[in-house]
Amino acid sequence: MRNFAGTPGTVTALILRLLQCLFAAASIASMATTKSFFNFTAFSYLIASMGLQVIWSFGLAFLDACALAKKKVLHNPGLLSLFVVGDWVTATLSLAAASSSAGITVLYFNDLGGCGFGQECQKYQLAVALAFMSWITIGISSLIMFWTLAAG
Amino acid sequence: MRNFAGTPGTVTALILRLLQCLFAAASIASMATTKSFFNFTAFSYLIASMGLQVIWSFGLAFLDACALAKKKVLHNPGLLSLFVVGDWVTATLSLAAASSSAGITVLYFNDLGGCGFGQECQKYQLAVALAFMSWITIGISSLIMFWTLAAG
Numbered sequence: 001m002r003n004f005a006g007t008p009g010t011v012t013a014l015i016l017r018l019l020q021c022l023f024a025a026a027s028i029a030s031m032a033t034t035k036s037f038f039n040f041t042a043f044s045y046l047i048a049s050m051g052l053q054v055i056w057s058f059g060l061a062f063l064d065a066c067a068l069a070k071k072k073v074l075h076n077p078g079l080l081s082l083f084v085v086g087d088w089v090t091a092t093l094s095l096a097a098a099s100s101s102a103g104i105t106v107l108y109f110n111d112l113g114g115c116g117f118g119q120e121c122q123k124y125q126l127a128v129a130l131a132f133m134s135w136i137t138i139g140i141s142s143l144i145m146f147w148t149l150a151a152g
Numbered sequence: 153m154r155n156f157a158g159t160p161g162t163v164t165a166l167i168l169r170l171l172q173c174l175f176a177a178a179s180i181a182s183m184a185t186t187k188s189f190f191n192f193t194a195f196s197y198l199i200a201s202m203g204l205q206v207i208w209s210f211g212l213a214f215l216d217a218c219a220l221a222k223k224k225v226l227h228n229p230g231l232l233s234l235f236v237v238g239d240w241v242t243a244t245l246s247l248a249a250a251s252s253s254a255g256i257t258v259l260y261f262n263d264l265g266g267c268g269f270g271q272e273c274q275k276y277q278l279a280v281a282l283a284f285m286s287w288i289t290i291g292i293s294s295l296i297m298f299w300t301l302a303a304g
Contacts, residue, residue, distance in 0.1 A: 041262055042255040092247070099248040100255025103194040107256055110193055150302030 006144035008060075008074035008083065009067035016141045017061035023134035024053040024094075031127035034120040042100040043124070046131055049090075049097035053134060056090050080149045087142035094138055098131035158296035160212075160226035160235060161219030168293045169213035175286035176205040176246075183279035186272040194252040195276070198283055201242075201249035205286055208242050232301045239294035246290055250283035 005012040028050045037043040060083065067074045074080075105128050108115040115121035157164040180202045189195040212235065219226045226232075257280050260267040267273035 039263055041258045095244070095247055096251040099251035100258075103252030103255035104259055106193045106252075107259070111191055146298060147302050150299050 004144075004148075006141070007148045008080070008145070009064055009072065011068065013141070013144075014061055014064040014068060016137050017057045017064055019137045020057035020134055020141065021054055021061060023130050023137065024050040024057065027127045027130035027134060028054070030123050030130060034117075034123045036117060036120060037124075040104060042097070042104050043127075046097040046101045046127065049093045050131060050134065053090050053094055053138065056086055057138070075148075075152070077149070077152060080145065080152070084142070084145045084149050087138065087145050091135065091138045091142045094131065094135040098128060098135050101128045101131065156300075158293070159300045160232070160297070161216055161224065163220065165293070165296075166213055166216040166220060168289050169209045169216055171289045172209035172286055172293065173206055173213060175282050175289065176202040176209065179279045179282035179286060180206070182275050182282060186269075186275045188269060188272065189276075192253075192256060194249070194256050195279075198249040198253045198279065201245045202283060202286065205242050205246055205290065208238055209290070227300075227304070229301070229304060232297065232304070236294070236297045236301050239290065239297050243287065243290045243294045246283060246287040250280060250287050253280045253283065 006016065007013060028047055031037050031043055031047055031050075034043075037047070063074065066072075101124070105124050108117075109121070109125075115124075117124075158168065159165060180199055183189050183195055183199055183202075186195075189199070215226065218224075253276070257267075257276050260269075261273070261277075267276075269276075
């Protein structure tokens, strides 16, 4: 099993996990503080998906931090397979949630000639942008994880 | 380089590529025959993304068919890296396009209490469903490709 930046139990992996948590939590905060998100299925789905992302990334960040503190290597193939599957599932759900919300945001801002929800519009856009940033970081993590597993 | 079902130049790979082409082309046909798709950014993006998918998958299906006919093995690492990157890019674009169109379809059918475009509504739904099926087949292809490259 090769050991490179981003594999479980390294500082890069921990930073990526913390960024995922941060972006997903900020996306939830931005979306959940609007008054009308529950009228849109896609926006509710975004909150659910980002919630799952926060739980998953926080759990793995905790594991990475433990592994770093104890200087233990997390390269058990069984554990790694679980991480890979979990990473791919959350990454796919995050991208789907971010895209469907982005579809609706673009529909309101562009196609219907302006968003009529006042200040909430910026919050919708911010939540979608943060969700995409969370997806980019989880995407990097899951590529590294898959590579580690396949090259092991 | 291990040789298993789905690696470039096998019958499984060829079938997967042809299915991707078929689903993507059917999705374009269903969406492009509606009269109002160009009013929606997400629907236009779906057509563009599925168009790219058809070109990419057809090209690779052609390569697979040539490799099968000449019984040549397509396991050049440079070529494989190119396939992996192309597969991941098209898979991500397809998922994003399918999700953003699905977001708008769900918005019209569920959240706004019914779709007012008559017969075109079924076509929108069909196009989205076909785009998701195309994404599933390209997803399988790209996982196999990435695994082949990493395990090589």
